[in-house]
Amino acid sequence: MQQLSVKHLLGIKGLTRPDIELIFETADTFKEVLNRPIKKVPSLRDITIANVFFENSTRTRLSFELAQKRLSADVINFSSSSSSVKKGETLLDTVNNILAMKVDMIVMRHSSPGSPHFLAKHISANIVNAGDGTHEHPTQALLDGFSIREKHGEVGGKKVAIIGDILHSRVALSNIFALQKLGAQVMVCGPVTLLPRYIRELGVQVELDVRKALQWCDVANVLRIQLERQQIKYFPSLREYSLYYGINKALLDSLDKEITIMHPGPINRGVELTSDAADSHHSIILNQVENGVAIRMAVLYLLAQSR
Numbered sequence: 001m002q003q004l005s006v007k008h009l010l011g012i013k014g015l016t017r018p019d020i021e022l023i024f025e026t027a028d029t030f031k032e033v034l035n036r037p038i039k040k041v042p043s044l045r046d047i048t049i050a051n052v053f054f055e056n057s058t059r060t061r062l063s064f065e066l067a068q069k070r071l072s073a074d075v076i077n078f079s080s081s082s083s084s085v086k087k088g089e090t091l092l093d094t095v096n097n098i099l100a101m102k103v104d105m106i107v108m109r110h111s112s113p114g115s116p117h118f119l120a121k122h123i124s125a126n127i128v129n130a131g132d133g134t135h136e137h138p139t140q141a142l143l144d145g146f147s148i149r150e151k152h153g154e155v156g157g158k159k160v161a162i163i164g165d166i167l168h169s170r171v172a173l174s175n176i177f178a179l180q181k182l183g184a185q186v187m188v189c190g191p192v193t194l195l196p197r198y199i200r201e202l203g204v205q206v207e208l209d210v211r212k213a214l215q216w217c218d219v220a221n222v223l224r225i226q227l228e229r230q231q232i233k234y235f236p237s238l239r240e241y242s243l244y245y246g247i248n249k250a251l252l253d254s255l256d257k258e259i260t261i262m263h264p265g266p267i268n269r270g271v272e273l274t275s276d277a278a279d280s281h282h283s284i285i286l287n288q289v290e291n292g293v294a295i296r297m298a299v300l301y302l303l304a305q306s307r
Contacts (some may be wrong), residue, residue: 028294039110043304052095055108073300094218141174189245190208225268261282
């Protein structure tokens with residue numbers, strides 16, 4: 001049986017193209033399982049997984065928990081807001097205490113970039129990065145790539161525009177790495193204040209005009225403005241941002257080709273996407289949510305095989 005080249009899923013940067021393709025092939029199988037009347041398999045019956053979230057999450061946390069239960073794993077959930085972290089306990093002490101209860105895998109979200117990489121050097125359990133600050137969000141990039149493959153047949157050769165708050169987005173960085181490994185062309189688009197200075201060094205095209213970006217691409221992955229991560233004002237107002245970078249159905253219909261709209265969620269409706277665009281035939285946003293469970297099942301299953 002094929003195996004991943006890594007013990008942990010810390011980021012897309014550490015994966016090879018065969019790793020990503022193996023995850024996609026495994027997710028194909030699990031997507032079939034999710035469409036059966038009985039949606040459960042005993043693949044991880046002897047594995048205990050802890051979801052350790054130091055930041056708020058809805059979709060990612062629910063998706064991981066559902067994936068774990070569909071695989072018959074034992075699941076424990078940890079929330080920092082009601083834990084000893086509030087009393088000053090360190091990250092390593094917190095995780096070691098959880099591991100002392102014989103936990104095999106840890107799914108972790110943390111506000112500090114690099115925190116799962118730090119943990120991976122100190123503990124034996126498999127670690128899945130569910131988002132570390134503004135750094136990476138590997139399972140989101142995998143489900144985005146999987147969704148493009150499902151819609152368009154393949155990712156290689158496709159033109160993908162990532163539009164919005166690139167500077168504060170862990171989704172953008174992971175998507176750039178994943179799409180390039182799979183052979184797609186990548187463009188980023190947004191206000192110059194929301195584009196990292198190093199962005200061109202990643203081998204992506206840069207566009208400041210949203211209409212030109214949409215006209216160029218086959219797929220537009222639209223990101224929300226991450227106000228919770230912004231310490232200063234990067235643009236005058238949300239209304240002005242929406243005016244220049246918001247995408248509506250009239251704009252999509254005015255293009256001389258059909259494009260696919262994606263969004264990692266949560267959507268700020270009326271800011272980066274209007275409801276008529278988010279709910280239109282262009283959108284595969286709900287497919288992304290469904291595919292997220294299959295991709296996370298695949299990642300957990302494949303990492304468990306490496307134990």
